[in-house]
Amino acid sequence: MTARMDERGAEHDHTAPLAERLRERIGREGALSFREWMAAALYDEHQGYYLRRDLTRWGRAGDYRTSPERSPLFAATFAKYFATLYEELNAPPAWTIFEAGAGAGHFAHDVLASLRRDSPKVFDATRYIIDEISADSRAHAQQRLAEFADRIEYARLTDIHTPFEGIIFANELLDAFPMHRAVRRGDEFLELCVDVSTAGKFIWVEREPMTPRLVAHLQNTSLTIGDAQIVEVSFDALDWVARAASIIRRGYLVTVDYGFSRIGSNAAADQSGGTLRAFHRHRLADDLLARPGEQDLTYTINWAEVKSAGERAGLRSVLFARQDEFLLQAGALNCLERMTSVAHTEAEVVALRLGAREMLLPGGMSECFQVLVQVKAADV
Numbered sequence: 001m002t003a004r005m006d007e008r009g010a011e012h013d014h015t016a017p018l019a020e021r022l023r024e025r026i027g028r029e030g031a032l033s034f035r036e037w038m039a040a041a042l043y044d045e046h047q048g049y050y051l052r053r054d055l056t057r058w059g060r061a062g063d064y065r066t067s068p069e070r071s072p073l074f075a076a077t078f079a080k081y082f083a084t085l086y087e088e089l090n091a092p093p094a095w096t097i098f099e100a101g102a103g104a105g106h107f108a109h110d111v112l113a114s115l116r117r118d119s120p121k122v123f124d125a126t127r128y129i130i131d132e133i134s135a136d137s138r139a140h141a142q143q144r145l146a147e148f149a150d151r152i153e154y155a156r157l158t159d160i161h162t163p164f165e166g167i168i169f170a171n172e173l174l175d176a177f178p179m180h181r182a183v184r185r186g187d188e189f190l191e192l193c194v195d196v197s198t199a200g201k202f203i204w205v206e207r208e209p210m211t212p213r214l215v216a217h218l219q220n221t222s223l224t225i226g227d228a229q230i231v232e233v234s235f236d237a238l239d240w241v242a243r244a245a246s247i248i249r250r251g252y253l254v255t256v257d258y259g260f261s262r263i264g265s266n267a268a269a270d271q272s273g274g275t276l277r278a279f280h281r282h283r284l285a286d287d288l289l290a291r292p293g294e295q296d297l298t299y300t301i302n303w304a305e306v307k308s309a310g311e312r313a314g315l316r317s318v319l320f321a322r323q324d325e326f327l328l329q330a331g332a333l334n335c336l337e338r339m340t341s342v343a344h345t346e347a348e349v350v351a352l353r354l355g356a357r358e359m360l361l362p363g364g365m366s367e368c369f370q371v372l373v374q375v376k377a378a379d380v
Contacts, residue, residue, distance in 0.1 A: 018047040018293040023196050031193040033210045035236075037202075039178040041292035043133070049293050050176070053136045066172050067256075067323075067365070068107035071355025073336055074327070075110030078254075081330040082111065082167060083119040085252055089165060093125060095251070096166035100131040100157055100244070101173035105141030112148045118338065129153045129160075157240070163249035170244075171256045174306065175298045179234035180214050181274060184225050189218045192230065194289060202289035230274035232299055238309040245313035245376060253315060253374045256323060259301030261370065263320050275300035303372060315374035324366035327359055 022040060026032060032040075042049045067074040086095060099108055108128055115123035128151055132138050138154060145152050181192035183206060190206040191214065197203045209215045217233055218225075225231055244253050278285035280295040288297070307317050321329070336356050343349045358364045 018044055019202075019291070022194075022202070022292055023200060026194070026196050031195040031205050031207055033191060033193050034181045035178045035211075035234075037194040037289075037292070038297055042176065042178065042297060044293060047293040049296060050134050051136075052293065066103070066106075067359070067369070068103075068110065068171065070365075071352065071359060072106075072110040073332060073339065073352060073355050073359060075107045076114040076335040076339060077327050077330050077332040078107075078169070079111040079114035080118070080335055083115065083122045084330075085167060086119075086122045086125070089250060091121070091125075092165050094127065094165075095125050096127045096129060096164040098129040098131065098157075098160070098164075098166065098168045098247075100168065100170040100240075101176065102130045102132045102137075102141060103134075104137050105130065105144040107169075107171060108141065108152070109144050109148070112145075112151075114335075117342075127151055127153065127166075129155055131156050157243055157247070160247045163247050164251070165249055166251045167254060168244045168248060168252070169254045169256075172258070174234070174237045174240070174255060174257050174301050175259075177234045177236035177240065179232050179237070179299060180211065181276065182209065182214060182218060182231050182233075184227055184229050184231070186227065189215070189231070202292075204289070226272065229272045232274055232276065233302075233305070234299075237301075238305060241306055241309040241315075242313040245310060245315050245374075248315075248376045251376060253310060253376070255306065255372050255374075256369060257301045258298070258368055259303045259306075259370050261322065263303045263307055263372075301370075303370060306372060307374070310374045315376050317372065318375050319371065319373035321371050322367060323369035323371055324360050324364060326371040327366065332356070332360060 018040065021044075022032075022037065025040075040048065043051060045051060082097065086092075089095065097111070102108055108130060112123065112126070112128060115126060128148070130138070130141055130145075130152060132141060132154075133156075142149075142154075182189045183192055185206070189209060191209040191211075193205050193207045193210075195203055195205040209218075213235060214233070217235075218231065221231075223231070241253070241255075276288055276297065276299045278288045278290075278295045278297050280291065285291075285295050303320065307320075310317065319326075333356075336352060340349045340352055343352065359366050
């Protein structure tokens with residue numbers, strides 16, 4: 001048996017299922033804020049969804065597939081865009097691409113391969129830093145990126161203390177940060193927390209807000225919030241944006257995610273039931289609180305809050321576009337032509353064209369994602 005004492009002196013078996021340990025914790029402490037529950041479900045060091053070694057998260061056998069895993073065209077187009085940003089920074093002799101939430105290294109590999117092939121000057125100047133919390137994913141990334149080992153580093157964002165010139169890039173990261181949920185009841189807000197029923201099932205309960213910051217945020221928000229409307233906010237995500245801005249001396253923060261297509265303050269006003277979703281085997285799960293550690297939890301990004309967090313940290317928004325529109329404007333069709341011309345087999349050509357269709361044509365997955373680009377000048 002593996003046990004450890006918590007801060008209250010109670011002993012816990014960390015080999016026990018996460019759901020069982022969460023029930024025990026709620027029994028000791030009372031209902032948990034959803035932020036605490038989500039943090040455990042996704043990032044528990046022993047059985048959190050993103051940290052488990054025994055779970056296939058991505059691909060056909062997993063719960064989701066991100067754009068870099070669907071087609072190398074995604075990364076190749078971003079590499080072309082990154083080369084443009086490099087020139088905007090006056091072609092520094094050395095610069096950094098920092099990828100947060102890099103997963104198994106698909107995006108990093110295809111960006112570096114594209115830069116080496118099409119923009120050798122940019123490639124020679126590039127130091128690439130991988131930030132990935134999962135040890136299993138880092139191991140896969142190290143294997144996939146072996147040919148680029150001379151320019152790859154592995155570090156968490158919190159480990160970087162010297163600001164650099166370059167880009168911080170995050171694809172489908174912000175929606176994986178734990179978040180608070182609250183509901184308006186008349187003239188007050190109550191926090192949505194997680195409790196356990198007499199039958200042992202995880203259930204929603206409403207409590208006085210546990211976090212002063214949440215109260216202040218809800219009181220000062222510019223959103224028009226109706227009675228019984230659920231509001232979601234991730235301070236972890238907003239703090240991440242601020243931290244990212246702090247280590248950019250001169251350069252860009254590029255974030256891609258599933259968010260509200262409008263960046264205005266009332267973009268989320270019609271989502272009265274909230275946007276929290278759970279995915280299991282590529283399907284929406286009916287019970288959002290079932291199977292902690294076994295299903296992905298995600299939500300829709302409020303880009304207005306992300307934009308504001310960046311502005312408070314010295315960033316200026318220079319581009320906001322739907323992902324398919326961004327890819328087309330960034331030269332995806334030219335990249336596709338180039339990639340098909342050097343493909344080794346007809347099967348590769350077919351795969352590239354199918355991937356392009358999904359990325360670029362109306363009705364594809366890219367219509368649901370947006371790209372936000374924020375810049376920090378040296379004199380900010």
